[in-house]
Amino acid sequence: MLNTLRKIVQEVNAAKDLKAALGIIVLRVREAMNSQVCSVYLLDTDTNRFVLQATEGLNKRSIGKVSMAPSEGLVGLVGSREEPLNLEDAASHPRYRYFAETGEKRYASFLGAPIIHHRRVMGVLVIQHKERRQFDEGEEAFLVTMSAQLAGVIAHAEATGSIRGLQGKGIHEAKFIGVAGSPGAAVGTAVVMLPPADLDVVPDKSVEDIETELQLFSGALESVRKDLHALSAKLATQLRPEERAVFDVYLMMLDDDAIGNEINRIIRTGQWAQGALRQVVNDHVQRFEMMDDAYLRERASDIKDLGRRLLGYLQEARTQSLSYAENTILVSEELSPGMLGEVPVGKLIGLVSVRGSGNSHVAILARAMGIPTVMGVVDLPYSKVDGIEMIVDGYHGEVFTNPSAELSRQYRAVVEEERELSKGLDTLCKLPCITLDGVRMPLWVNTGLLADVARAQERGAEGVGLYRTEVPFMIRDRFPSEKEQLAIYREQLEAFHPLPVTMRTLDVGGDKALPYFPIKEDNPFLGWRGVRITLDHPEIFLVQIRAMLKASEGLNNLRILIPMISGLQELEESLHLIHRAWGEVLDEGVDVPMPPVGVMIEVPAAVYQIRELARQVDFISVGSNDLTQYLLAVDRNNPRVADLYDFLHPSVLHALKLVVDGAHAEGKPVSICGEMAADPASAVLLLALGFDSLSMNATNLPKVKWLLRQISKAMASELLERLLKMDSPAVIYSTLQLELRNLGLERMINPAATIEA
Incomplete structure (x- = not known):
């Protein structure tokens, strides 16, 4: 069967x-x-x-x-x-x-x-x-x-x-459901970006210059033929003639009488070379895979290999020819941070990813950049949307293809309203975040890129609650030296001086990989990540701490944050290494005071040891993204369970209360630096819970400040008291939204709320 x-x-x-x-x-x-x-x-x-x-x-x-x-x-x-x-x-x-x-x-x-x-x-x-x-x-x-x-x-x-029953080329007017990745709305033109040499994600694309496509394919054929001859010659001393015959088979497949001719025939119908290649290769692969003979079934992999080789050359020939519309909505099977950087400045207005969730790193980066984003749109036939009009609704997690004129008009109105709203929020830059009853709430930013600095300062950030030090590690092909790290950290510290800058020690593993330090695990989020790696590699940890300390010389605005602590032993080992690095720096004649050291509460075990942990450090910082993920046992990058990931879940709210109460009982301040802090409605509850500061992406900082200035802490506390008695995230969310609506604040949170699509 x-x-x-x-x-x-x-x-x-x-x-x-x-x-x-x-x-x-x-x-x-x-x-x-x-x-x-x-x-x-x-x-x-x-x-x-x-x-x-x-x-x-x-x-x-x-x-x-x-x-x-x-x-x-x-x-x-x-x-x-x-x-x-x-x-x-x-x-x-x-x-x-x-x-x-x-x-x-x-x-x-x-x-x-x-x-x-x-x-x-x-x-x-x-x-x-x-x-x-x-x-x-x-x-x-x-x-x-x-x-x-x-x-x-x-x-x-x-x-x-x-x-x-709709027929014809391309894709018709349709609505696709995904996961809200970054708030906002965008109306623009879809540009499909492909990962290198992946046939499965090559889109259909009509072309008028058929001769150019035929020449491109002919050039790719010739290049692959040369590669195969060279490979065969290179392996001549290692393989017997009969084993090298596979290269002859490959070369026969490329002949004009074989798949080469089929591809040329499809190109002449107006399909671009890459689309024709995908179509022919997939047809052959499916035919081979359906054969009963095991040997013949295995030949499908030969066809795939040939297809990838040809595609590599076709993509190389087109590297410089990908054109971006003035209002580009970038679409991919799986967006990566590098893809965002390839779009010319000023042209990227929206992002759509078939894979990923609202808390994947691309979504976090999109929120920092203020780009409306929808993730996990698993049903989107993305290979067919290149060049069509598209709407991205980052509030509801919806994507519309070839929308009606009326729907486009409504969303363009939302985009304009957001633009006007943003202008109004700019006036808040110099004003403090103080509630109606006089409670001061410092608003800090999360950073990782140098570009974040200017954006944060423009929006009135009062410090850095989380500087992701792994970013400089991720963009290199080796571990950065102490000197290189020192220069990077000094830039951040100087840019915000005299405001505090909280630098998290290297936090890789899970969904953050270093290309030169691969970690392959069946369960990466429960595996070797965060402080577990740096404690196993003190040579990496010590170099990083020394670089941070030296970078702070004369500035004294550094705070060090240790991630993924699950118990006292890990914390004590980390503190020992930090003090050792400090001693080494002092011995070198660099006069720096010992900076405040804090611990991230991300693992449920840490919630229940909060008082013991707080006694050992100077401050506490909650990472709400991971804490929510671990409390609810939900992989936040998996679109299949993305709707179960909810930081308004009663368990999350009660855990946050335990952390704040426990830390304050030991006289230690508590901040929160997850994406929950960037959600204006949730920020109301964080105020009521007693957090001493909130850290978020710079884009949402003005919205959070505006909303907190419209309410009193007393009102927020009364609302929280009611919500903590509720047992459903959906009821908590709707009650919170209703309360804000009654105060006339709903459209600040979601300008697209009135659109019925």
Whole structure:
């Protein structure tokens, strides 16, 4: 059965559209299960009825005509109960409904499985048999597995509009749901950026200059031929002639009579060379992978290798030719910080990533840059959106492709409103953050790039609550020397002097990798990361601390922050090394006082040892991103569970209260430097919880300041008291939003709240 399933899935994935995919499924499933009928009913969301869309065995003239409400028939029963139904005699069931036009009267047994995608019923897959018999457990399991595979295909078709029968090139007006990555709205032109030499993400693109594309492909062919000849010659002394024959096979594949000719033929239809290459290679790969012979199946990897080699040269030839629109919305399967830097200054207005979550590093960087971003848009057929108009709604986590004129008008109005709002907030730069009842709340910034400095100062930051020292490590091909680190840290300290700068010691691992220090683990977030690495490598830790201390000479605005502490022993070891580095610096004649040292509360274990930890350090800083992730057991970079990641979860709020109360009991100040602090509504609760300072991206600082200046701490405390009694994040969020709406503050938080799309 597994082999059969694999073949069906491959055929379905190769289908040109939804209609063809459904036809393949009903045909192949009927054959595999040796039944007389296989049918697919899809839920029409406009009418809320399950409509027959494909069948083998029933009258095909009934396709599109027969339908059932969730309260009607056996199909409706499967859909409404969201579980399989296995009947020996369908006609005897009280929910059985007969449709003469389907010709199904002669079929007795019935097995139906719901088609569910992301908790939403999309349809029902049914098989029927003439004889009365109970389908066995294996058959039921196979149908359930098949329906799970079908769910993704239908969701994709629904998202692109093809489920409604729309045809033609490209993608139609459609709405895609993702995860809010960075607030704001943008209306612009999609520019698809591909990772190097990855055939799977090459988009379709029409071209007019066909001769240029043919020449580009011809050049790539010639370059790959030369590479293969050179490889064969290089390995002549290491391989026998028969083993080197694989290179001859490769060269034969490249001949004009083989895939080379096929690619040229598709280019002549107006497809660019990279798209033609992807199409031909994928067709061959799917054909090989479906073969029964194991040897022939393995040849699929040869085709893939050739395709990647050719694509590498085609991309190299086009490196300088990627054009960016004035209002570029950058789209990629998985955005990286480096991609953002490739767009010319002033042209990037929005970001869309198929993978990743609202708390991935690209999203954090986007928030720092003030770029509306949607992450985890898993259903977006991104290879087909290059060059089309697109709307990014970073408030709701939504993306619209080829939007209507009216929807574009509404969002352009939101963009203009945000621009005016931003101008108004600029006047707050020199004003302190003081509540209506006179409570002072210092607002600090998170930094990592030198560009963050000017942005932070423009927005009135009162210090740096988190300087991510790993950024200089991540942009190099080796560990930076003490001298190099000293220069980088000195720049930050001088830029903010005399305001405090909190430098976190090297925090890599998890989702932050160094190219020259690879860490491969099955569970990286629960593995070797943060202080665990630096304690195992004191030579790295000591060099970094020495560089920080020397950089602070004469400035004395340095604060050192230790990440990922899970117990007293780690903290004591870290403090020992810091004091050792300080002694070494003093011995070199550099006169610097011992700076304040703090600990990050990110691990749940640290929450319950807060008083013991606070006694050992000068200050406490909560990393709300990781603390939320670990408390809720949710990988914040995984879009499948992104909706479970919520820093307004009751457990998170109660944990934060424990930390603040415990630290204050030991007389130590507490700050919070996660993304929670950058959310204006959440900042109201952080004020009430008693945090002594908030640290956030510079973009949101004016919004947080404006909102905190409109309320009193007494009002925030009364609201928090009510919220702490609630047991649902959704109820907490809606109550908080309602309270702010009643105060006339809602649109400050979400200018796009009134748009109904």
